[in-house]
Amino acid sequence: MLDNLSTHIRHALEVRYGVRAGCRLWRRFTPHYTFVHSSWLNQAEMETSLLSRQCLGRRRIPTLDKLRCETQAWQKWANRQRIWIRWRFTVPKVRAKFHYQPTGLTRS
Known part of the structure; x- marks a missing residue:
């Protein structure tokens, strides 16, 4: 992929x-x-970015065990917050970006 x-x-x-x-x-x-916009890869990159900014910041984590502890605590916090990602790249914007022209074909 x-x-x-x-x-x-x-x-x-x-x-x-x-x-x-x-x-x-x-x-x-x-x-x-994958799609250029709003792919699963973008979602993974966004979560990694959030983890980096909200959990780790500019700190140096001295051990792998400490890193696991910190990231697990952040993950639990983030899940409890139920934070949503609001996608701004909508279907009409996708169609405009890629110059979509309906073909008149329908699905059976």
Whole structure:
């Protein structure tokens, strides 16, 4: 599963490893790209950002056990708060961004 970063393309492998090796490597993958906006990857990045800002800040955590304790406490707090993420990228905005034109086809 990949986000839409420009490095996740066959050409990037060809540049790095040469055309033959890059093509050979690319054939080993079946890429499944996420949506550019509001993908699950964006959600994961948002939670990591919140954890970093709200829980860790600029502190140095001395041990892995202490880090686990701090992050678990923050996770419990965040879950109790039931904080919602309000998506601003709506369906009409998506359609405008990608110049969506209805095809007249309907689902059966």
